[in-house]
Amino acid sequence: MKNTIKTFKEINEFFETTGFEKRTDIPDFFIFKFDELPRDKSLKMSPYQKDFYQISLILDAKDTSVNINEQTNETLENTLYFLSPSHIFSWQRSIKTTGFNVYFKAEFLNFYSGDFKTEFSLFDLAQKNFLKLSNNETKELIYDFEKLYNEFYTPNSYRIQIIQSFLLSILFKCKSIEEANNNTSKKLSKKEELVFKFQNLVGNSYIKHKKVADYADALNVSANSLNQTVKSITGKTAKEIISVKIIQEAKRQLKYTTDDIAEIAYSMGFDEPTHFVRFFKKSTGTTPNEYRKA
Numbered sequence: 001m002k003n004t005i006k007t008f009k010e011i012n013e014f015f016e017t018t019g020f021e022k023r024t025d026i027p028d029f030f031i032f033k034f035d036e037l038p039r040d041k042s043l044k045m046s047p048y049q050k051d052f053y054q055i056s057l058i059l060d061a062k063d064t065s066v067n068i069n070e071q072t073n074e075t076l077e078n079t080l081y082f083l084s085p086s087h088i089f090s091w092q093r094s095i096k097t098t099g100f101n102v103y104f105k106a107e108f109l110n111f112y113s114g115d116f117k118t119e120f121s122l123f124d125l126a127q128k129n130f131l132k133l134s135n136n137e138t139k140e141l142i143y144d145f146e147k148l149y150n151e152f153y154t155p156n157s158y159r160i161q162i163i164q165s166f167l168l169s170i171l172f173k174c175k176s177i178e179e180a181n182n183n184t185s186k187k188l189s190k191k192e193e194l195v196f197k198f199q200n201l202v203g204n205s206y207i208k209h210k211k212v213a214d215y216a217d218a219l220n221v222s223a224n225s226l227n228q229t230v231k232s233i234t235g236k237t238a239k240e241i242i243s244v245k246i247i248q249e250a251k252r253q254l255k256y257t258t259d260d261i262a263e264i265a266y267s268m269g270f271d272e273p274t275h276f277v278r279f280f281k282k283s284t285g286t287t288p289n290e291y292r293k294a
Contacts, residue, residue, distance in 0.1 A: 005088060005256045008050040011103050018045065028052075028108035029163060031145070031152050032101055039095045047090040047256060053123060054083040055102045055170070057145055059138070063094040068129050069252070078138045080131040080174060084123040088256060100145040104167060112168060118200070120171055122178055137177050144170050194219065195233045198226065199241065206245045207269040212238045247283050250276075254292045261288050 008014040011030050012023050019038055024030035047067075058064070061076035067090045068083065083089055106116055121127055133141065148166045156162065201215050209215065215238065216223040223238075230238045246268065253264045265276035280288050 005046075006048045008048065011052060014050055014103075024103075026108075026152075026160060026163070028105040029152075029160075029167070030103045031149050033149065034058075034093070034097045034099050034101065037093075043095070044092045045090055047088050049085065049088055050083075050103075051085050052103050052105045053085070054089075055174070056081050056083075056099065057141055058097070058099040059142070060096060060098040061094070062096060064092065064097045066091040069248075073130050078133045078135070080133060080141070080177075082120075082122040082129045082131075082174075087129070088252065100149065102145075102148070102167070102170075108164065109168060111164060118196075120175060122174060124203075131174065131178055131181070133177065141170070141173065144173060191229050191233055194221065194226070194229050198230060198238065202242055202245050206242060206249070207267075210242060210246065210269065212242070215242075243279075243283055247280065250280055250288070251291065254288055264288070 006017070008017065010027065012027075015021075015023060020032075021038070022030075022032060022036070058076040058079045058081070061079070064076055065072065065074040066076065066081060067073075068081065068087050073079070073081070109116060117123070122129065122131065144166070148163065148170065151159065151162050151166060197219060198215055201209075201218060205215075212227060213223045216226045219226065221229075227238045230236065230241060234241065236244075250264065250268060253259060253267070257264075259267070261277065262273040265273040268276060270276040270279070277288060280286075280291070284291065286294070
């Protein structure tokens with residue numbers, strides 16, 4: 001795939017490109033404050049990806065905007081946003097932007113016995129990756145991020161272990177806020193759990209498996225039962241969920257790569273480019289070429 005976007009594998013590599021003079025001595029983790037960024041460099045960044053996660057707590061954000069895949073947000077005051085290695089990200093910031101930025105690799109939390117992707121769905125491509133905060137929530141998180149920041153810059157024999165525990169604590173705090181905002185329960189019902197597993201499977205297998213029956217077999221339920229359950233929870237059929245994921249990836253490749261339509265079709269698991277073109281037009285009302293040129 002001929003990408004037109006840059007992918008950064010390491011945190012320090014990203015800093016070298018953006019002109020940020022600081023470097024991390026912990027390869028899998030870093031935290032900084034926005035007001036530490038150089039005022040004369042990188043006020044705007046074109047779309048890119050990185051092989052690590054990001055949590056940003058934005059406080060003052062006048063004239064600042066971020067774009068996460070198809071989500072654009074220009075009202076970022078008192079907002080958290082979450083990025084995974086799968087996200088395509090671009091931004092424009094003001095020199096007056098304040099808040100905290102945390103970068104970490106999944107391996108940094110290997111000590112945690114739970115499943116990171118399942119536990120913290122705020123990083124999921126299928127979710128809304130912005131979280132608006134109340135004044136009280138903002139104050140609490142400022143305190144937590146300050147603790148994490150101070151620990152990172154304080155020499156200590158157990159510095160890494162303390163940072164790991166603080167980071168995990170912040171992640172659970174964010175999850176708690178998200179659940180409270182959405183009035184959701186931490187305990188999923190059996191139907192919700194099935195839908196969650198289905199959505200995860202689709203995210204990992206949509207290129208190879210495009211039929212509802214394939215996912216039903218993997219989940220040990222009938223295709224009809226899976227469809228009914230997914231429809232009752234999401235309002236969409238299982239087939240629609242699969243199609244949305246395929247179209248999301250197709251749009252990403254059309255927008256951010258120079259691959260021709262045939263290359264994209266084959267990379268998406270279609271037997272023939274014509275099948276891909278028909279599928280795309282039926283789903284979006286436009287052809288892949290028309291979407292790319294728009």
